[in-house]
Amino acid sequence: PEEVAIAACLAMPHRTGAKQLWAAAAGGATGALLAERRAAKRAVDQVGMASVFASTAMVVVVTDLRLAVFRQDRAGRPTEHLASLPADQLMAASYQGSGLVAELTVWFGDGTAASVDVQRNTGGASVADAIDGLIANRQG
Numbered sequence: 387p388e389e390v391a392i393a394a395c396l397a398m399p400h401r402t403g404a405k406q407l408w409a410a411a412a413g414g415a416t417g418a419l420l421a422e423r424r425a426a427k428r429a430v431d432q433v434g435m436a437s438v439f440a441s442t443a444m445v446v447v448v449t450d451l452r453l454a455v456f457r458q459d460r461a462g463r464p465t466e467h468l469a470s471l472p473a474d475q476l477m478a479a480s481y482q483g484s485g486l487v488a489e490l491t492v493w494f495g496d497g498t499a500a501s502v503d504v505q506r507n508t509g510g511a512s513v514a515d516a517i518d519g520l521i522a523n524r525q526g
Contacts, residue, residue, distance in 0.1 A: 393516035394447040395509035396462050397490060397502040399440075435494035438469035439502055446490070446502070448516040449473075453492070474524060479517035481510050490514055 432439050439446075443458040453471045456464030475495040483489045483506070490510045491501040504510030 389452075390450045392448045392450060392519070393509060393512040394445060395490070395504050395513045396443070396458060397439075397446050397504050397510070398443050400489065400501040400503055432498070432500050434496045434498035435471055435475055436492075436498035436500035438471050439500045440468050444468065444502070446513055448513055448520070450520070453517070473520045476517050476521060478521065479514040481514035492517060 438453065438455050440455055440457060445456040445458050445462070445464040447454045447456065447464070450473070452473055453476060455468045455470070457466040457468055459465045471494070476492065477495055478493040480491045481488060481504070486506060487503050488506050488510055489501050490504045490513060491499055493499045504513075
C-alpha cells in the first residue's frame, strides 16, 4: 500500500514491435494474434535478472521499490504479474529509436541486460527516466 508507481509502458519482445504494428494494421484482431504468436516464438531468451521480461506483450512498471512486469491483455491492460526486481538491482536504462517503435534497454546488477520494443507514444521514455532517477537517488 505504500508503494508508489512512477512510470509504466506497454512493451513487447525486442525486434517484434514493428512487425506486430503492421500485422495489426493489416489484419485487425486476427493479424494481431498471429503477430503476437510469432513474437513469442522469435523472442530472445533472457538470462539472469533480464528474465523478468516476458516473451509476449507486457506492461513494464517502475515504482519507488521495484521494476515489475505484467502480461498485457489485448486492450493493453496488465493481467498477470510475471516478475519483479528490486530497485537496487537496476544499474542503467536507455530509450532510443525512430519511427513508431523505440527500444527500451535495462541493465541489471548481475551484468545482464534486456531490450524490449516500445511504441513511441506509450511511455517508454518515462520508464527509462524513472529507472535512471531511482539509480541517481540511490547514488546520491
